[in-house]
Amino acid sequence: MSPLIPAHLIGMCLMSSSGCPADMRHISVHWFRKGLRLHDNPALLAALQDCTEIYPVFVLDPGVPNQAHASINCWRFLTGALKDLDCSLKKLNSRLFVLRGKPEEVFPRLFQRWKVTRLTFELDTEPYSQDQDEKVVKLAKQHNVEVIQKVSHTLFDTERIIAKNNGKPPLTFNRLQAVVQSLGAPEKPVPPPTLEDMKGVRTPCSEKDEESYKVPTLEELGLDPLSAGPELYPGGEQEALRRLDEHMKRTGWVCHFQKPETSPNALSPSTTVLSPYVRYGCLSVRTFWWRLTDVYQGRKHSQPPVSLHGQLLWREFFYTTSVGIPNFNRMEGNPICLQVDWDSNPEHLAAWREARTGFPFIDAIMTQLRQEGWIHHLARHAVACFLTRGDLWISWEEGQKVFEELLLDGDWALNAGNWQWLSASAFFHQYYRVYSPIAFGKKTDKSGEYIKKYLPILKKFPADYIYEPWKAPRSVQERAGCIVGKDYPRPIVDHEVVSKENMQRMKMAYSKRSKTFNESNGKAKGEKRKAASVVDMLMKKKVKVN
DNA sequence: CAACGGTTGTTCTC
DNA sequence: GAGAACAACCGTTG
Numbered sequence: 001m002s003p004l005i006p007a008h009l010i011g012m013c014l015m016s017s018s019g020c021p022a023d024m025r026h027i028s029v030h031w032f033r034k035g036l037r038l039h040d041n042p043a044l045l046a047a048l049q050d051c052t053e054i055y056p057v058f059v060l061d062p063g064v065p066n067q068a069h070a071s072i073n074c075w076r077f078l079t080g081a082l083k084d085l086d087c088s089l090k091k092l093n094s095r096l097f098v099l100r101g102k103p104e105e106v107f108p109r110l111f112q113r114w115k116v117t118r119l120t121f122e123l124d125t126e127p128y129s130q131d132q133d134e135k136v137v138k139l140a141k142q143h144n145v146e147v148i149q150k151v152s153h154t155l156f157d158t159e160r161i162i163a164k165n166n167g168k169p170p171l172t173f174n175r176l177q178a179v180v181q182s183l184g185a186p187e188k189p190v191p192p193p194t195l196e197d198m199k200g201v202r203t204p205c206s207e208k209d210e211e212s213y214k215v216p217t218l219e220e221l222g223l224d225p226l227s228a229g230p231e232l233y234p235g236g237e238q239e240a241l242r243r244l245d246e247h248m249k250r251t252g253w254v255c256h257f258q259k260p261e262t263s264p265n266a267l268s269p270s271t272t273v274l275s276p277y278v279r280y281g282c283l284s285v286r287t288f289w290w291r292l293t294d295v296y297q298g299r300k301h302s303q304p305p306v307s308l309h310g311q312l313l314w315r316e317f318f319y320t321t322s323v324g325i326p327n328f329n330r331m332e333g334n335p336i337c338l339q340v341d342w343d344s345n346p347e348h349l350a351a352w353r354e355a356r357t358g359f360p361f362i363d364a365i366m367t368q369l370r371q372e373g374w375i376h377h378l379a380r381h382a383v384a385c386f387l388t389r390g391d392l393w394i395s396w397e398e399g400q401k402v403f404e405e406l407l408l409d410g411d412w413a414l415n416a417g418n419w420q421w422l423s424a425s426a427f428f429h430q431y432y433r434v435y436s437p438i439a440f441g442k443k444t445d446k447s448g449e450y451i452k453k454y455l456p457i458l459k460k461f462p463a464d465y466i467y468e469p470w471k472a473p474r475s476v477q478e479r480a481g482c483i484v485g486k487d488y489p490r491p492i493v494d495h496e497v498v499s500k501e502n503m504q505r506m507k508m509a510y511s512k513r514s515k516t517f518n519e520s521n522g523k524a525k526g527e528k529r530k531a532a533s534v535v536d537m538l539m540k541k542k543v544k545v546n
Numbered sequence: 547c548a549a550c551g552g553t554t555g556t557t558c559t560c
Numbered sequence: 561g562a563g564a565a566c567a568a569c570c571g572t573t574g
Contacts, residue, residue, distance in 0.1 A: 172552080172571060260554035305553045314553080378554060385555095429569040433555040440555075503567085510569065 026146075027053040027114060031103075031121035031136075032096070033129065034153055036081045037237040038088050040189030040284035042150040047120040048193055051201050055114055056089055057097045058082055059106050060216070064128065071406050072228045073373035075221060077235035081282050082215040084236030092193060094203040097213040104135040111143040120148045122281070125158060125323050126412045155186040155285055155312060158320045169324030171336065171427065173305050176317045189287040229371035233276050233408055240277035247272050248291050255301040257308050264378035265361075265441050265450035272308075273374055275409035278315070285312055318417035321427075329416035330397060331425065338425040339516075340509045342388075342395035349394050351492050352387050353402050355455075358484075358491035361441040361467060362386050364454040371454075373408035378440075384422035385435040389506055391493050396423040424506060431506040434499050438467045457482050 028047035035041060036058075047054055062068060070078070086096035099106050110116060119140050124133070133149075140147045151157045161179050162169050170176040205213075218225045233239075248254065262270040277283040292308050295301075304310030327333035331340070351357050355366035365379045375383075380403070386392065387399045396419040403419070404410045417427065424431035441450070448466030452459040458469060460480040465472035470484045470491055477483050484490055 174551080175572075258553085262554090264554090310553075381554070424569080427570090428552080429571090430552075430555085431569065432567055433569095435554095436556065439557085507568085 024050065024117065025052045026050055026118045027055075027116050028118040028120060029055045029057055029107075029110060029114070029116050031119060032056060032058045032085065033121060033124055034279070035122040035281035036085050036235075037240070037282055037284060038085075038092075038192035039237065039241070040152055040287050041122070041192070042152050042190050043120040043122050043148060045190055045193060045197070046148045046150065047118065048197050048201060051118075053114070053202050053204060054094055055097055055110070055116070055203060056085075056094060057099055057110070058085075059103050060098060060100045061102055061132075062100075063102055069401075069405050071370075071373065072218065072223050072225075073406070074408055074410070075218060075223055076225075076228055076231065077233065077276060077373070077408050078280065079215055079218065079221075080235030080239075081237070081280055082235075084238055084282075086215055088237065089203075092195060092198050094198070094201075095205060095213075096215065097205075097209075098215050099213065103132050104139060107136055108139050108143065111140070111145055116143070116145050118146045118148065120150070122153055123149050123151045123157075124153065125319060152284065152286070153281055154319050155289060155316050156180065156183055158316075158323045161316075161320045162324050169321045170317070171321065173314070173317055176320065177304060177313060180313065180316065186286050186289055188290060189284050229373070232372050233273060233374060235276070235280065235282065237277075237282045240274065240283035243272070243274060243277070244283060244288065244291060247274070248295055251295050251299065254292065254295045254308060255299050258302050258306040259311060259377065260306060262376065262378075263444040264376040264382065265364075265445040266376070267449060267453060269374070270376060275411075276374065279409045279411045285315065288312060315411075315414060318413045321417060322413035329400065329412065331395065334426075336426045337420055338423075338509055338513055340395075340423075340425065341505070343393045345392065345394060348392045348492060349387075349398055351489070352383070352392060352394070352399075356489045357386070357437075357493075358470065358489040359386070359437040359467075359495075360448065360451045360455055360458055360469065360488075362437050364451045367454040369403075369406050373406060375407075380418065381422055382435050382437065382440050384419060386437055388419075388423035389431055389502055390434045391437070391495055391498050391502070393498075393502055393505065396420060396425060399423075429510075431510070432503055434503065436499075437495055442467060455488070457488050 026047075026049070028051050030044050030047040035043070038044065044056075082096060082098060089095050099110075107119070119136070121133075124130070137147050158169075160183065161176070164179045164182060165175070170179055218228075259271070264270075274283055274288065278285055278288065289309065289312055292312075296309075301307065302310075304313050321336075322328045325334065325336055331337050331342075352362070352366065355363040355370070357363055357366075362383055365375050365383050368379070369375045369383075384396070384399055387394050388396050400415055400419045403415050404412075407415070420426040421428045441448070445451075447463040448458075448461070451466055452461075458466060458480070461469055461472065461482065462476065462480075465476060468491075469477070469480075469482070469488060472480070472484070482488050
């Protein structure tokens with residue numbers, strides 16, 4: 001893993017090595033990646049300091065793993081967000097330049113063509129972005145371009161959290177909370193640039209450029225807009241801020257919010273669905289945090305981990321672990337991940353992905369995911385448990401790929417972290433708590449209205465059988481106009497049987513793990529050993545910073 | 547080393 | 561609707 005240099009230091013080092021006199025008037029490029037917004041964008045503000053020309057750019061990189069495999073819903077969200085950004089920049093007498101290619105090829109051309117002296121962007125902790133940054137920063141140096149990076153995608157600099165925790169990422173929420181509390185409140189968001197800030201700043205753009213740098217349409221990206229689902233969550237900062245305002249008006253709801261009590265199968269979302277906006281940075285997490293603080297002010301309110309503040313801290317938790325744990329999105333080589341002998345079963349995997357497991361609750365959720373690009377967190381639990389330790393015994397990495405493709409809020413760190421959680425591979429270890437694909441949904445939707453919405457073939461089934469239609473007598477199936485095995489699949493596994501078998505396989509995996517730890521620490525076989533030291537082992541190469 | 551707590555399990559009994 | 565059994569994990573704490 002390449003060592004991360006705290007963002008504030010990068011800016012400083014390169015400023016001094018760029019050779020630019022302090023009073024130099026800059027030609028700045030601001031590189032939008034995540035952080036698709038004007039509000040709380042410190043790197044963008046830095047670009048505008050002592051600046052004569054600003055070029056806001058977005059690079060469509062064919063190499064970005066989760067862009068290459070993104071669903072049409074994700075592309076629609078992203079292009080929507082870019083259009084919104086372009087529109088907002090135009091109100092500031094600027095514009096967005098969308099470029100295609102690898103950043104390390106695009107930027108040297110831009111540096112020369114525009115005579116760039118400064119490059120600014122938001123820190124992105126994903127491994128792919130880190131690799132890119134290393135290359136781009138090096139190229140900038142070669143072109144005598146100053147680089148400024150700012151932390152604004154997370155509440156805190158994740159490296160600071162790790163440093164405060166003796167060089168190790170916190171592995172429990174409580175620990176993260178304790179560390180974060182010692183850091184004080186997150187920084188307040190910075191205001192968006194104004195026309196005042198833009199005085200004396202130009203964005204030169206010829207008519208030819210106007211066309212070649214515009215935000216591509218879905219058709220231009222080779223996608224068929226008709227194959228997309230309904231646009232329930234349009235991308236963009238304006239939409240994000242509007243939605244934030246709407247939710248923050250519901251002060252009672254905000255103050256009482258307790259995540260585990262929200263329903264996974266409500267007919268309209270029981271949570272805010274601001275996650276896609278936070279993922280792409282259309283909404284700043286710090287703006288979200290401080291707006292919640294305003295609402296909480298002087299009122300009795302719920303607390304982390306279940307509160308809305310708590311939800312943002314969960315995000316911080318997985319961002320931090322993803323920075324501190326190598327191979328975070330894989331089982332192999334991931335020191336905190338349980339090593340499990342998952343089955344390879346392409347038929348079962350396809351049935352799960354394509355919503356034909358024969359369990360209506362599971363299939364309804366997978367249908368909503370594909371059509372709308374968002375499902376409730378607990379719905380994710382249900383289908384993730386089903387794919388992995390609960391029923392199909394398929395690797396969480398397979399589920400991770402499907403979610404990455406289909407979820408509008410498919411954040412790299414959160415996706416990997418939550419899949420490890422749900423498969424009881426890391427963070428969560430009570431593997432004997434298994435979600436029932438039949439019972440779980442009934443708690444909040446007894447008559448199966450949610451199932452009927454997403455699986456209309458089952459809409460005439462009576463409530464008694466809607467969660468397990470294969471149990472319905474033939475006459476009931478005929479009256480419902482749906483014969484199980486013909487119009488809707490039979491269940492691909494017997495949950496009662498496989499969930500018990502799988503529980504034993506999990507037990508085996510865990511016992512094998514403690515044995516491995518003991519051996520690697522030179523202890524006698526069977527001797528119990530504290531698992532906490534696994535991370536100590538992993539981290540001992542790292543220099544402690546405190 | 548033992549006790550404790552862990553966002554969000556299910557099923558059965560009272 | 562509350563509480564216990566089910567089978568029993570981990571990381572943290574003292």
